[in-house]
Amino acid sequence: MTTHITFVHALSPLHAGTGQGVGVIDLPIAREKATNLPYLPGSSIKGALRAGCSDEESRRTIYGADARELEALESSTQFSDQRLLLLPIRSLAGTFAWVTSPYILQRFKRDLRDASIDCPAMIFDNEIASLNTSECLVSSSESVIVIEGDNKVYLEDLDLVSKTTSEEVDAWAKWIAARVFPGDDTTWQDMLKKRFCVVHDDVLGFLLNTATEIIARIKLGEETKTVDAKQGALWYEEALPTETILTGMVRVVPNKKARENGNGDHILTTLQTEKPLQLGGNVTVGRGMCRVRISESKGG
Incomplete structure (x- = not known):
């Protein structure tokens, strides 16, 4: 068994929904109950990769037998x-910032350890934990999101003081x-490094409730092309x-068929794809176009 880290980069708005909402938003995104952090179900990425696998033999070997098949075969992934x-x-300077928080990075560290992946940032004693709600950390002196002369970063309606850059943030x-x-x-x-920004967990919590994309949609009558009031x-x-x-993360556990074809090393190669995948809902209106990257299980 090997464990690998996966990265999903959204190329269009990504809607991984939970059905009907109870608030102002009719169709909210899926969020963790305790942390309120958004997530994409693992079944979504596995289903998209399976659908994109054109070779039937490889599909059964990597993703298991289809539910309609009589012969059971567990998935290798x-x-x-x-x-x-x-x-x-949104940022006043640099157009936008890629924002994270100490808690998210600590949880990411845990995943990296589980996958036996080395990262230079993991040697530091969590310098970023000392941030307060009025501060942020940027990646380097070349950051494009800091207002020159003001030493501040403006995110949405928030103005945050940019602290001295730490080696830990640069490494991340x-x-x-x-x-x-x-x-x-x-x-x-370079774009990511120059827009990388760490904020306090409470600040990220506020942004998660105010900075997601809210899309208004209407249903038109098929014949009249006017608003369908009935449905x-x-x-x-x-x-x-x-x-x-x-x-x-993705764990690769070769099933019987994969072991018959070798040691299962070919599975990771097959999972890697350069083509964008469509994940989540509303794919017919352009939502969920994503790049997916899968890391090696060892090395930094």
Whole structure:
């Protein structure tokens, strides 16, 4: 068994819903009960990867037998829920910032340890935990989200004092950028590093309730092309904004068929895809277009 870290980068608004809401938003996104953090169910990413696998033999080997098949065959892959890592927030400078918090990074550390992955940021003694609600940490002196001369970062309606950059924040920004945008994609790596921002957990909690995307939709009559008053005229949907980055884990446990074909190393290679996937709901209206990256299980 090997454990790998997954990264999901939203290229369009991502709606992983929970059905009908009870508040102002009719169709909210899925959130963890205790933390209120958004997540994408593991079944969503596994289903999209399975649907994109055109070879029937590989599909059965990696994802298991279809429910309609008589012969049972367990899946060789176990996907966790994909949880929030970086939330894009409007910024007065630099257009937007990729925002995270101490709690999210601590939880990410736990996943990295489970996957036996080394990260330079893990050697530090959690310097970022000392942040207060009026401060933030940016990745480097080249940050594009800090107002020059003011030493402040303006996120939505919040103004935060930018503290002196720490080695820990620089290490996190550099390491995450290299995994979300691997290879020679230096342009996007630099964009992430220059927009990386750590805020207090309470500040992120506020942004999670005010900075998600709310989309108003209407239903038109098929013949009249006017608002269909009989079947619901107007409703509001919530979505994670474009550029959101989620992370999770996938465990590879080769089933009988995979072991017959070798040691199962080919499974990870098959899971890697350069093509965007559509995850979550409302795919027919362009929601949920995402890039998916899967890390190696060892090495930093």
